Amino acid sequence: MGNIDKAIELLYMSPKTEIESRTYCSILQLSAELKSLQDGKKVHSFICSSGISIDSVLGSKLVFMYVTCGDLREGRLIFDKIRNEKVFLWNLMMNGYAKIGDFKESVYLFREMLDFGVEVNSHTVSCILKCFAALGSVKEGKWVHGFLLKLGFGSYNAVINSLIAFYLKIRRVDVARKLFDELSDRDVISWNSMISGYVANGFSEKGVELFKKMLYLGVDVDLATMVSILQACANCGDVSLGRAVHGSGVKASLHLKTTFCNTLLDMYAKCGVLDGAIRVFDLMGVANALVDMYVKCGVPVLARLLFDMIPSKDLISWTVMIAGYGMHGFGNNAITTFNEMRQAGQTRGIDTGNSQFYVCAANS
Known part of the structure; x- marks a missing residue:
């Protein structure tokens, strides 16, 4: 019923020797679904204190819980101990590293996976192509293209979509379009x-x-x-x-x-x-945030355009605009805007005696 607090409470009340592995797996699954790392760690700690051997099934569920909850490091420690032929687990780890931008580690795991003799699937191919695209690894990506065709994945939409994205990323638009045109579904x-x-x-x-x-x-x-x-x-x-x-x-x-x-x-x-x-x-409505976005994207002209549209500017609006000008080297514009802020009476709590100092402070 999704009541993880009660489930863990009962877990601690039960004799450790009478709890089945699938019970631990169920609570770990719920922890992952709720993204409750704290509860998942409690279950892991209970398993360790019970002296239970972490087999392939229980280990896989622990890895799943940790990676899903964002603790990739702990998930990897368990993964390295229980490596098995389950492609799901390898894909989980590869995708976990890809999500945080560590594409090289994903590629390393892919190569380890092949050496280990694990049979890849369409999800593996999709993930590794994204990694090669992000790394600009053209040669390796083309090798995967040929590899997946040999494996018979040429008719999988997800795989071909990943190939299209890969070739577009490396600016081979012609190859991407050819794959797109040949895709029947x-x-x-x-x-x-x-x-x-x-x-x-x-x-x-x-x-x-x-x-x-x-x-x-x-x-x-x-x-x-x-x-x-x-x-x-x-x-x-x-x-x-x-x-x-x-x-x-x-x-x-x-x-x-x-x-x-x-x-x-x-x-x-x-x-x-x-x-x-x-x-x-x-x-x-979301005005200050938009001005801030354009400032951070290096487009102060559009930021100013949006800034001028704000009917009732608050202190945050002025500060974002002034800091944006200072950030991109438009000191004169920053001082002018600061003076406009003073005239608008939006300087409460600010020392207006030295506008140059304020601009420099905003820039820093």
């Missing part, structure tokens, strides 16, 4: 990968063409599709299509998604349609 991920790949590689017009083909064939679009095509519209200056995507997004309630609104705002701003940008901005 394309899903929305296939279309999204190809469209976003075109946009990322400077072929926004081709992305728009593929999007129109997607609509013509009646393929259902999702948030990722809309975000990619809005980026393409921004790059191409196609505000007409951008407005159409905006309308479709509102009908699908995507305007409630921050990612969609941010991209929509960016599209209108880059296309010079300020009234559209203002309308989107007014509906969003």
Whole structure:
């Protein structure tokens, strides 16, 4: 019933010699589902104090709990002790390292996996291709391509989608498109990968063409599709299509998604349609955060545009903008904005006697 507190309470009340391995596994599974590392550690400690041998089954569940709860280090210690032929466990560890950006360790485990004689599956291939793409390992990625074809994974959508993403990442758009065209049963991920790949590689017009083909064939679009095509519209200056995507997004309630609104705002701003940008901005509310985002992304011009749209600027709004100018070397703009803040009466608690000092402090 999901009551982990009661389950652990009963665990401590029970004679240690009478508890079956599957009972521990059940509580560890629940700890993982609830992402309760603390409870999972309690169970692990109880197992150790009971003198129970951690076999392959129990060890696998412990690894699953630790990795799912974010303690990759502890999960790896147990994994190294109980390595077995279960591909799920190897995939779990590889994906765990990939999620934290340690792609080299994922690749190391993949090679160990092959040496160990573990039979890979489509999930293994998908993960390792993402790692090779992130590392820019072109030769190794091509080897995996040939390897998976020999294994008969050429008809797996997930695998081909990963291959498409790999080739797009290494800027081999032609190879990616060939794989896409040869894929008989394309899903929305296939279309999204190809469209976003075109946009990322400077072929926004081709992305728009593929999007129109997607609509013509009646393929259902999702948030990722809309975000990619809005980026393409921004790059191409196609505000007409951008407005159409905006309308479709509102009908699908995507305007409630921050990612969609941010991209929509960016599209209108880059296309010079300020009234559209203002309308989107007014509906969003999350203003200071947006200004801060553009500042940190190194686009102070757009940050200032959004800043000027804020009807009631608070101290945080002014501070973010001033600090942003200072961060990117626009000292004069920072001082001017600071003086504007003083005139607006937003300087309570701040020593206004030395604006240059304040700008330097914000910059540091």
